[in-house]
Amino acid sequence: QTIQEGATYTAEQTIKRSRFIGLAKHCQTWEDAQNFITTINAEHPKARHACFGFVAGSNPVQERCSDDGEPTGTAGLPILGGIKGEQLCDTVCCVVRYSGGIKLGAGGLIRAYGGTARLVLREAETVIVIPTASIRLSTS
Numbered sequence: 001q002t003i004q005e006g007a008t009y010t011a012e013q014t015i016k017r018s019r020f021i022g023l024a025k026h027c028q029t030w031e032d033a034q035n036f037i038t039t040i041n042a043e044h045p046k047a048r049h050a051c052f053g054f055v056a057g058s059n060p061v062q063e064r065c066s067d068d069g070e071p072t073g074t075a076g077l078p079i080l081g082g083i084k085g086e087q088l089c090d091t092v093c094c095v096v097r098y099s100g101g102i103k104l105g106a107g108g109l110i111r112a113y114g115g116t117a118r119l120v121l122r123e124a125e126t127v128i129v130i131p132t133a134s135i136r137l138s139t140s
Contacts, residue, residue, distance in 0.1 A: 002026055002090040003124040008036075011120035015112045017100025021047075022120030024093040028056055030064065033092040044096045051113060052094040053080035058129075061089070070097075070113075074106050078114030086121045089129065093117045 003009065005026045012021045023040055027033040033054045041050050053065040053076055065076030079093050095116045104112060 001126045001128050002088055003121070003126055005127075007125070009120050009124040011116065011123050013112075013116055013119060014100075015108070016102040016104060018102065018104065018112070019098040019100065020112055020116040021096040021098075022093060022116040023096070024091060024117075024120045024124050026090055027054065027092045028090045030054065030056065030062065033064070036092050037094055040094045040096060044098075046098070047096045048099040049075065049097045050094055051075035051079060051097070052092060053077075053083050053117065054092045055080070055083045055088065056090050058089055070109055071106055074109035075113040078110045079117040082114050082117030082121055085118065088121065088126070091121070093121060 003024055003026050009024045010021065025036050027036060037052055044050060049068045049070055051066055051068045051070060056062045063080060065080040067075040079095055083091050083093055095113050
């Protein structure tokens with residue numbers, strides 16, 4: 001399954017004065033996902049971090065993620081885990097963080113980024129993807 005095409009879904013939460021904004025969109029290609037991430041960065045120039053996860057395709061699956069300056073494995077992987085946990089494909093999820101000045105620690109960051117991703121992905125409208133193939137038969 002994937003999230004509905006044409007819409008951008010948003011969810012927000014505040015954890016220890018840090019504001020986390022999750023944004024998710026249907027994207028089938030890495031180029032589309034990059035454009036979405038670039039747009040998010042332009043819309044939130046004062047955000048401290050804009051971390052993301054991206055999953056496309058089904059066989060093979062293409063996955064990408066970024067911690068965007070957060071400690072390794074504390075942002076991108078939890079976001080990616082949220083996408084995979086909701087069993088979504090062709091989806092990009094970006095979580096923007098405005099720091100509140102209180103350190104969250106590695107565990108707190110993992111819970112905050114992963115939780116925000118799951119929050120927005122669960123609010124998104126989903127559609128089931130049915131794989132198809134074209135077959136040409138000829139008889140003689």
